[in-house]
Amino acid sequence: MALSCTAIAPALAGEGHNHDAAPAGAEGQASPRVQAHSDLFELVGVVEKGQMTVYLDRYATNEPVANAKIEYEAGSNKGVAAPQPDGTYVVKFDALSKPGELPFSFTVSAGSDTDLLAGELHIEDSHAEEAQAARPWARWAAYGAAALALAAAALFARRQFARRRA
Template sequence: MKSTHPLAALSLAAFLLGAGMPAAAGDGHDHGDAAPAAAGTALPRFAAVSETFELVGVLDGKQVTLYLDRFADNAPVRGAKIELEIAGAKFSAQAHGDDAYEVVLKEAPKPGVLPITATVTAGAEVDLLAGELDLHEAPHADEAVHEHSWKEYAGWAVGGLAALAVLVLGGRRLMAARQPQTGGAA
């Protein structure tokens, strides 16, 4: 008496394989549980810190946006005068909105590590801050990023099911060969 059927074994294998794979919602069918992925690359930054001030600079091409805060309470410093020296070239920062300052460079810096020195004057306080800007070459746009499609996952699932079917059928033949033959003429 045989208790396993090939169709039942394949159905069970398909169920187990399907239960182990995460479900993917189509466009407009997700529930917003996943956090949004960051798109693009982050802009290069540098930080310079002293006992009085924290200065963060963000480079976007030739434009450097500076954010100056007090070290003690992280409160923005408004109305300060910032003299910035980047790799030996000196610049004077201009106020940009309420909480930021801006410097426009003559040309975009080349890749490498650039020393940065900032002289900050805020009221009666004068401080010298130092940091480094580490620039790397931009990734090449012609290099494709490999993304997994549903067809790739489907191919792996079909291959897994085929391998499982071969194992089940091979196991059945092995079990059938081990069973003693009964009956016969006396």
């Protein structure tokens, strides 16, 4: 029985408890984002709470670009990103709050420079992650059930062995 318990012990170790593996990195998931760049511009769109905040920089210098016109197209959604006082731009439409893939194209006009940028946005289904986070004990309950089943099997085998000897 001791041998079977030591054999299963590594399987019961959770993330961060396996001393043979490298330590796990910081947990948490970044917000969905779309990234695109050209020789002129670099654009990053970050989705939070059903809207996208767009950051636009000069690609060569990383200097923020204010007062640009950013037209976007994502599937059937088209429009112009709204400039914000902090130098960012905001895009809002319903599909930004739903899981799925969205190909984006941005037409950026800043002064005499105009460029077309394209990227893909992937929005994960957050309900599955929330359900798992709400039940952190579920994994340990499964480990406990497996350990109980193993102990019951070992006890049954021991009794059968003892009956055969007698």
